[in-house]
Amino acid sequence: xxxxxxxxxxxxxxxxxxxxxxxxxxxxxxxxxxxxxxxxxxxxxxxxxxxxxxxxxxxxxxxxxxxxxxxxxxxxxxxxxxxxxxxxxxxxxxxxxxxxxxxxxxxxxxxxxxxxxxxxxxxxxxxxxxxxxxxxxxxxxxxxxxxxxxxxxxxxxxxxxxxxxxxxxxxxxxxxxxxxxxxxxxxxxxxxxxxxxxxxxxxxxxxxxxxxxxxxxxxxxxxxxxxxxxxxxxxxxxxxxxxxxxxxxxxxxxxxxxxxxxxxxxxxxxxxxxxxxxxxxxxxxxxxxxxxxxxxxxxxxxxxxxxxxxxxxxxxxxxxxxxxxxxxxxxxxxxxxxxxxxxxxxxxxxxxxxxxxxxxxxxxxxxxxxxxxxxxxxxxxxxxxxxxxxxxxxxxxxxxxxxxxxxxxxxxxxxxxxxxxxxxxxxxxxxxxxxxxxxxxxxxxxxxxxxxxxxxxxxxxxxx
Numbered sequence: 064x065x066x067x068x069x070x071x072x073x074x075x076x077x078x079x080x081x082x083x084x085x086x087x088x089x090x091x092x093x094x095x096x097x098x099x100x101x102x103x104x105x106x107x108x109x110x111x112x113x114x115x116x117x118x119x120x121x122x123x124x125x126x127x128x129x130x131x132x133x134x135x136x137x138x139x140x141x142x143x144x145x146x147x148x149x150x151x152x153x154x155x156x157x158x159x160x161x162x163x164x165x166x167x168x169x170x171x172x173x174x175x176x177x178x179x180x181x182x183x184x185x186x187x188x189x190x191x192x193x194x195x196x197x198x199x200x201x202x203x204x205x206x207x208x209x210x211x212x213x214x215x216x217x218x219x220x221x222x223x224x225x226x227x228x229x230x231x232x233x234x235x236x237x238x239x240x241x242x243x244x245x246x247x248x249x250x251x252x253x254x255x256x257x258x259x260x261x262x263x264x265x266x267x268x269x270x271x272x273x274x275x276x277x278x279x280x281x282x283x284x285x286x287x288x289x290x291x292x293x294x295x296x297x298x299x300x301x302x303x304x305x306x307x308x309x310x311x312x313x314x315x316x317x318x319x320x321x322x323x324x325x326x327x328x329x330x331x332x333x334x335x336x337x338x339x340x341x342x343x344x345x346x347x348x349x350x351x352x353x354x355x356x357x358x359x360x361x362x363x364x365x366x367x368x369x370x371x372x373x374x375x376x377x378x379x380x381x382x383x384x385x386x387x388x389x390x391x392x393x394x395x396x397x398x399x400x401x402x403x404x405x406x407x408x409x410x411x412x413x414x415x416x417x418x419x420x421x422x423x424x425x426x427x428x429x430x431x432x433x434x435x436x437x438x439x440x441x442x443x444x445x446x447x448x449x450x451x452x453x454x455x456x457x458x459x460x461x462x463x464x465x466x467x468x469x470x471x472x473x474x475x476x477x478x479x480x481x482x483x484x485x486x487x488x489x490x491x492x493x494x495x496x497x498x499x500x501x502x503x504x505x506x507x508x509x510x511x512x513x514x515x516x517x518x519x520x521x522x523x524x525x526x527x
Contacts, residue, residue, distance in 0.1 A: 090124045193220030249277040288313040296320040348372040392421035406434040
């Protein structure tokens with residue numbers, strides 16, 4: 064039967080269902096030819112109606128691979144859909160279908176055959192074929208930015224020497240070292256860096272990626288003292304840091320990092336042994352070891368620094384000791400006085416003793432006066448006498464209640480007014496009458512005589 068005859072026959076059928084069923088029965092027969100349009104329409108109708116298996120048989124019988132591929136895709140049979148696409152050399156579609164079916168190696172091969180190397184690279188990685196991924200990445204057009212991925216995949220695929228060779232040829236030393244370190248191949252990174260004389264870059268990269276053990280080891284071996292110390296600090300190996308810092312001449316860096324880590328005892332030890340007195344006393348201050356701080360600082364010529372730290376800590380007694388040790392007695396007296404809780408505290412006694420021994424009479428008298436007990440006034444009077452300060456002596460004798468002794472001192476010193484004032488203060492008018500004329504105080508003597516005569520009768524016997 065001719066084609067036109069079948070076509071005309073099919074066109075007389077009134078419904079799509081009838082035509083699709085007719086095509087389904089007739090397709091594949093050698094004595095019948097059906098136009099591709101009718102076959103295609105029949106397949107589409109069967110698919111839309113949910114008869115995918117029937118539609119697939121029609122597509123196969125009619126040798127329409129693209130239609131069969133679409134039906135497999137609808138069914139979710141991506142392996143067969145991909146295989147049809149691959150046999151049809153539609154490699155991008157084949158790759159997509161294999162990817163959808165999680166057949167990543169097949170997808171990679173399809174993409175690679177279609178020269179879609181970036182997609183092939185991605186699929187090789189998904190199936191952990193890192194050597195294949197690296198080789199695909201190498202074929203990607205320059206500028207796509209897969210050079211680093213090439214190196215990384217060679218490393219992951221245990222093709223380390225190929226990774227090194229590729230990286231060095233493409234001037235990718237930093238990237239190579241990073242990848243080796245990140246993949247726990249630090250010993251290889253160290254070897255390559257040493258061979259190329261670029262250990263400093265290895266140390267920098269180790270620091271960036273957080274491999275502080277390798278950073279420290281490499282820095283130590285290449286004499287990068289500060290970086291080695293930083294690596295030890297990053298690992299919190301503070302005791303080893305202390306020892307290495309002292310041994311290597313890296314004490315300043317060790318002190319800095321120990322201080323940053325608040326390891327003040329170790330910091331102080333390094334500072335002491337390296338002769339850095341300033342940082343040593345700072346460390347002692349952080350530990351609250353103020354007595355040791357004072358001794359070390361004063362002996363080391365750091366008086367001002369010692370005072371500053373002790374003042375911030377409110378350690379006035381130690382400030383007094385420090386000042387006394389360097390001969391700053393006036394300052395020491397003030398600090399001892401500030402440290403005293405009351406006038407009977409040991410620090411107050413220290414202030415008095417230091418004022419006495421240092422010959423600061425004004426300060427000594429001030430302290431005696433401030434404490435204000437009769438014995439203190441007597442001691443003050445003695446100190447004033449020894450210093451030739453008659454006026455101050457008389458003042459303290461009066462405060463001590465020794466008025467007659469004070470009056471005698473005033474009399475001997477020719478301090479007439481003081482004699483009168485003391486006598487009046489104690490009501491000893493008879494003394495004034497008896498001694499007034501001899502003292503040249505005639506008017507005063509007569510006035511007192513008249514006053515007392517009115518009260519107690521004549522006192523002429525007092526005036527000879």
